[in-house]
Amino acid sequence: MRQPSCPRPSRPRLSCLAVLVCAMGLTCAAVAQSPQPTFRLVSQSPASSPAAPAVSGAELHDIAVDAYVYAYPMVLMELTRRNATNVQTPMDGRAPMNMFGHKTAFPDARTPDVRWPSTDTLYSSMWYDVSREPVIVRVPDAGNRYYFLSLLDMWTDVFASRGTRTVGNRPQTFAIVGPYWQGTVPPGVEVVRSPTSMGWVLGHVQTNGSADYPGVNQFQSGLVVQPLSTVSPAYGQTGKTYMPVTGNVDPSLNTRTPPADLVASMDAATFWGIFSEAVRNNPPHANDYPMLDRLRRIGLGGNPPVAYSRLDPTVQQALAQAGPEAGRRIADYVAGLGSGYNGWNTVSEGIGTYGTDYLRRAAIAYAGLGAGVPEDVMYPVTSIDSKGRALDGDKDYVLHFDKGQLPPVNAFWSLAVYGPNQTFAENQAGKYAIHSNDALKYNADGSLDIYIRHKAPGRDKQDNWLPTPASGPFMLNMRMYWPRTIALDGAWAPPPVRRD
Known part of the structure; x- marks a missing residue:
């Protein structure tokens, strides 16, 4: 029997966060319709039996709701990553893993399915995977342009911002390394440690009208990513020019429906299957352990995480029933985001870094996945x-x-x-x-x-x-x-x- 779906939080009339990513068309654009994807759950031994939860009743329900709120950003990021990288070569802002995709022109009123478009900046996007080895990112001279690259982990926290404000406009080279990586990088390369093995680099480049496209596009083409092993002698450098690999396309992925809508329509088994798979290589933050201890009380947690199908039936039922309330909490929080003055709504704090405020993190992920820190831009x-x-x-x-x-x-x-x-x-x-x-x-x-x-x-x-x-x-x-x-x-x- 199909479990009740996770709710779709009602979008507020006005959200100053939704402008952040929809302009790229990565999470809001509609492309070819495909069947709903199938996701692999983490398996358990057939001989094992589900352990009864340590709690029941109202406490079980409360923990289940908190669990959905906690897991929501990771699930949304994972679906967005699959959507944005499901191409063989870079095209229209999308690209295979560890490659930049670029928006090279502004949208206009006739551009379909792009919400909150911008004529201020052109966008560049790169989803990375450093589980096997770091990647080296080269950024060219930006001249007099303002730009910034927001580096987000899979929990949606911005762990670094690289650009005019933080490092200036001269050429820079940095290495994104995984949470447990130990090693050396070539001289002059700055190490930026990602809290998770996967993540997202989202770039904004000042563009002074359409006449400025050639200059901005030249800057974008100078954003280069390659594995450390291709540039460091310690990793067997051959001296050959690095050629990016061709991406793998999964025709079963539903890339037509925005990822937030896919998450909203998921049953609990699919939701937790995606979370279980994603969190294996993208560990929780150090300050998440009180929440993880709370989740273990209903059988969630562990390494690898317990598959939904192996949870106690009462926990499965609680997780399915908790979805609608979690959605309402997220929607209510989104509706109240920001401070108002003179009729304007502004969010100027608590964006990009969330600590243990999991409801705020989930709400901002829903309203505008990819939100950077307000020090870079306010809306x-x-x-x-x-x-x-x-x-x-x-x-x-x-x-x-x-x-x-x-x-x-x-x-x-x-x-x-x-x-x-x-x-x-x-x-x-x-x-x-x-x-x-x-x-x-x-x-x-x-x-x-x-x-x-x-x-x-x-x-x-x-x-x-x-x-x-x-x-x-x-x-x-x-x-x-x-x-x-x-x-x-x-x-x-x-x-x-x-x-x-």
Whole structure:
């Protein structure tokens, strides 16, 4: 009998986290439909019998709910990894393991299935596996561009950020090594230890309009990954040019359905089968052991983890029934994320590193898998004006910044308009965002007005015009790259959007 499926947390109307990864099309894009994948469970000896849980009743239920919340990010990351690497060669942001895939052009209003697209940066993505040996990552000179590479482990924690803010723009070479690896790397190579054997490198590269594509694409092509054994004499270097291997394609993978939706529709056996397999090579964090002790009380945990089919039937039932409540908890947490001021919702802390706050980690993974640290970029979002009314395309608005009150950043900022489906709104100007490095016109007193409306505001205001849909609700997303402390600590907030 099929167990009840894990719930689909209802997406909130507005999430400032969902902009983080959907723009790459890695977790939100739809491609060819394939059958639902089959996942292998960790087997146990047929002679063994399920051990009765040490708890029952309400306590069993509570632990089962906590278990789902704890495991959710790992399962979502694993499905996303399988989706993003299920290609023979790099294509449209996807690539085989240990290779970069790149987005080489901006999406527009006609680009399907890309939520919260961006015209600020082009994206590069690399899923790595260092279980056998480290990989060497080479980054070229970035010139005057702002960029950053977020390195995430399989639990979604950002364990390193490499880029303008942290290491500067000169060429760099670093080695991603596994949690237990011991060895040496070539001189000049910095060791970056991944807490898990697999993980994700997600890069953002400043792009100043479509005319800047060639320069950015050249930088992207200079992002090179290769195994340590191909560059270090200690590992049998042959001196031959390294040729990346061709990836393996699994035609049974369902790469059409977003991974978050796949997880939401899973039965408990599939969910725990994926988790059991993924966690074998991607160990828990050191501070997770109180949670692991809690999970062992219902028969979960161990190395290798116990297969779902070998759990006591009462535990199987508890895990299946816990799914809906876990989903509700995640959804409720997502809906309450961020702090609001002047109608804007901003999340500026507790992103990218979570400690033992497993509910927050799960909620942020669901809302925007791949979330980096706010020190690299912040995403204030609003869907209301200064009086709390929903933004509507048939109204005219002004966003006014007093002199000295522009978004406080060390790099640059932007403001983009999105329709109700979090996609760019079609407009005759083909303009979807305003950027701080655009030729904006400032007022005589040094203040800045951005005119947010469907119709052009007139020739003298054209440069500061941000087109909206002809009618209906829309949202505004501000992106602040390398925000200053005054923004990170909440002392600065965007001004309210006023109806003109």
